[in-house]
Amino acid sequence: MTFSPTLFHSERELEAGEDELEDTVRRQLELLGEDTSRDGLVKTPARVAESLKWLTRGYEMDPAEVIGDAIFEETHENMVMVRDIELFSLCEHHMLPFYGKAHIAYIPNGRIVGLSKLARVVDVFARRLQVQERLTEQVAQALTDVLDPLGVGVVIEAYHLCMMMRGVQKQNSRTITSSLRGVFRDDPKTRDEFLRLAQWG
Secondary structure (H helix, E strand, O other), X not given: OOOOHHHXXXXXXXXHHHHHHHHHHHHHHHHOOOOOOOOOOOOHHHHHHHHHHHHOHHHHOOHHHHHOOOEEEOOOOOOEEEEXXXXXXXXXXXXXXXXXXXXXXXXXXXXXXXXXXXXXXHHHHHOOEEOXXXXXXXXXXXXXXXXXXXXXXXXXXXXXXXXXXXXXXXXXXXXXXXXXXXXXXXXXXXXXXHHHHHHHO
């Protein structure tokens, strides 16, 4: 059973799901040969279960609700960009962390959004089991849906512990993904300006 708080419809069912997740973590430790009764591990199953729920809380979040009423009528027609938005997520293939930063820009179409909301939209999708490619697309699509701007550009650069701690063990490898919508895709000058700013600030 995959634990997701959104699956439960009563407090009793939620508590049962939490207990099941905790029991599963305890069983994993036992399969690794650990003694879950020793001091250092007695509370580990509960801590891991709580941590996993927090790290995947994005499943319960909706970008439109996160942005809320922080959308304002404005005739600004130039690029709005927020760089270096820190992000942390979990790779869905190995459930190991990946982390990095997102650079987001849009060109308003009569409406602007509170700048902090761009970072919150990143968290909505980063706090799920993810692949970086999908995360990039989801952020761009959410902003397109909510703002209906003339264009959106998203670049994410991240380090993946599944490549650094295991497997090929390449410590300096960095993955860069982008998603371009509207004028960011169709107008070479706008695209070049965005990618230059995303790279050099």
